[in-house]
Amino acid sequence: xxxxxxxxxxxxxxxxxxxxxxxxxxxxxxxxxxxxxxxxxxxxxxxxxxxxxxxxxxxxxxxxxxxxxxxxxxxxxxxxxxxxxxxxxxxxxxxxxxxxxxxxxx
Amino acid sequence: xxxxxxxxxxxxxxxxxxxxxxxxxxxxxxxxxxxxxxxxxxxxxxxxxxxxxxxxxxxxxxxxxxxxxxxxxxxxxxxxxxxxxxxxxxxxxxxxxxxxxxxxxxxxxxxxxxxxxxxxxxxxxxxxxxxxxxxxxxxxxxxxxxxxxxxxxxxxxxxxxxxxxxxxxxxxxxxxxxxxxxxxxxxxxxxxxxxxxxxxxxxxxxxxxxxxxxxxxxxxxxxxxxxxxxxxxxxxxxxxxxxxxxxxxxxxxxxxxxxxxxxxxxxxxxxxxxxxxxxxxxxxxxxxxxxxxxxxxxxxxxxxxxxxxxxxxxxxxxxxxxxxxxxxxxxxxxxxxxxxxxxxxxxxxxxxxxxxxxxxxxxx
Numbered sequence: 001x002x003x004x005x006x007x008x009x010x011x012x013x014x015x016x017x018x019x020x021x022x023x024x025x026x027x028x029x030x031x032x033x034x035x036x037x038x039x040x041x042x043x044x045x046x047x048x049x050x051x052x053x054x055x056x057x058x059x060x061x062x063x064x065x066x067x068x069x070x071x072x073x074x075x076x077x078x079x080x081x082x083x084x085x086x087x088x089x090x091x092x093x094x095x096x097x098x099x100x101x102x103x104x105x106x
Numbered sequence: 107x108x109x110x111x112x113x114x115x116x117x118x119x120x121x122x123x124x125x126x127x128x129x130x131x132x133x134x135x136x137x138x139x140x141x142x143x144x145x146x147x148x149x150x151x152x153x154x155x156x157x158x159x160x161x162x163x164x165x166x167x168x169x170x171x172x173x174x175x176x177x178x179x180x181x182x183x184x185x186x187x188x189x190x191x192x193x194x195x196x197x198x199x200x201x202x203x204x205x206x207x208x209x210x211x212x213x214x215x216x217x218x219x220x221x222x223x224x225x226x227x228x229x230x231x232x233x234x235x236x237x238x239x240x241x242x243x244x245x246x247x248x249x250x251x252x253x254x255x256x257x258x259x260x261x262x263x264x265x266x267x268x269x270x271x272x273x274x275x276x277x278x279x280x281x282x283x284x285x286x287x288x289x290x291x292x293x294x295x296x297x298x299x300x301x302x303x304x305x306x307x308x309x310x311x312x313x314x315x316x317x318x319x320x321x322x323x324x325x326x327x328x329x330x331x332x333x334x335x336x337x338x339x340x341x342x343x344x345x346x347x348x349x350x351x352x353x354x355x356x357x358x359x360x361x362x363x364x365x366x367x368x369x370x371x372x373x374x375x376x377x378x379x380x381x382x383x384x385x386x387x388x389x390x391x392x393x394x395x396x397x398x399x400x401x402x403x404x405x406x407x408x409x410x411x412x413x414x415x416x417x418x419x420x421x422x423x424x425x426x427x428x429x430x431x432x433x434x435x436x437x438x439x440x441x442x443x444x445x446x447x448x449x450x451x452x453x454x455x456x457x458x459x460x461x462x463x464x465x466x467x468x469x470x
Contacts, residue, residue: 066241073245
């Protein structure tokens with residue numbers, strides 16, 4: 001998260017990745033497809049909509065990729081690769097505040 | 107559920123103004139007070155359940171005392187709120203405990219442990235660490251990668267689903283504290299011994315080789331340190347999720363139990379599920395393995411079986427095999443385990459459960 005800058009254009013939020021390229025903020029929901037994972041994904045999409053962001057929400061269901069991300073318990077949520085929530089479902093408001101604090105911290 | 111909704115509302119009312127303010131630390135005292143008030147209310151309601159059930163049955167509904175119907179109605183009106191209240195309390199308590207045990211911390215405690223000690227610790231941690239069978243594979247990979255021995259990992263994976271709070275509360279509420287205690291001890295023993303045997307068999311070569319090659323990014327992170335208020339929130343969330351999921355099973359199970367008690371003759375099952383029929387234990391396990399149900403669905407069945415003459419060992423073996431071994435879980439584990447290790451895992455756990463069944467049929 002360190003050393004990145006934030007650009008906001010037409011409500012699409014860009015962050016700088018490690019190579020200094022402009023990239024759309026990515027919110028990743030990890031979960032093999034259980035009910036909780038689906039709830040978390042819906043809440044993440046709702047949060048992005050509520051914040052009026054152009055961030056990209058992706059769902060990772062492959063358990064090997066989940067393990068590679070260092071996650072031991074699903075569902076989990078990562079913002080630009082940093083895991084911020086594990087093992088439980090959060091509502092849209094909580095995810096929105098996680099996104100906001102990730103932006104402030106960068 | 108009525109009283110719980112009221113308590114919940116009370117907590118929310120106390121919480122709301124605190125969360126509107128910015129200070130998180132200030133929320134300790136109202137939370138603690140609300141908790142004490144809720145516990146007091148819980149105890150008052152719990153103590154008067156019997157009297158309330160009697161009043162509802164004989165005064166409000168006006169059933170004649172001594173009839174079979176009145177007995178069943180009173181049983182239902184007493185047992186349902188009793189079991190639900192117990193479940194709310196225990197799931198909340200376990201939720202508070204679980205908020206201290208993340209899978210990461212458990213993994214750190216188990217990494218590099220010697221076998222035997224490791225198996226015992228893993229089974230115990232399996233009870234208090236949050237676990238969901240859909241994350242069994244990432245958890246398995248994470249444990250193995252961190253150097254937790256294979257057998258110790260299995261002790262954890264066997265204990266986590268088998269010895270869970272829903273099973274224990276339902277056994278306690280519907281069958282009695284002795285059977286609940288026996289179930290916990292037997293479940294932990296099966297998890298410890300099966301994991302130890304799997305470790306002794308040196309089956310590491312039957313884990314898919316790529317598992318050892320995964321180098322995951324550090325599993326640290328996952329949010330700030332939890333405050334006391336966060337832990338309460340987590341525990342309440344657990345209560346909502348778990349009780350919300352299992353209450354229909356409890357309602358149906360107790361209703362079926364209330365009916366069965368009167369209409370199926372006593373001892374109807376004794377001839378083929380009693381102590382004398384030695385083959386009933388392996389048969390119960392063989393029947394239970396392909397079945398997949400949660401504890402909430404199976405305990406009322408076990409209670410009915412016991413009431414109609416099934417031996418305790420046979421009934422417990424059936425319950426354990428349904429909860430601990432399931433086909434969907436094995437299909438998921440196939441991603442990381444070769445068929446021979448899955449067969450060894452299922453076979454050893456099944457043998458352990460059969461041994462538990464024989465043991466309790468013999469000594470009780």
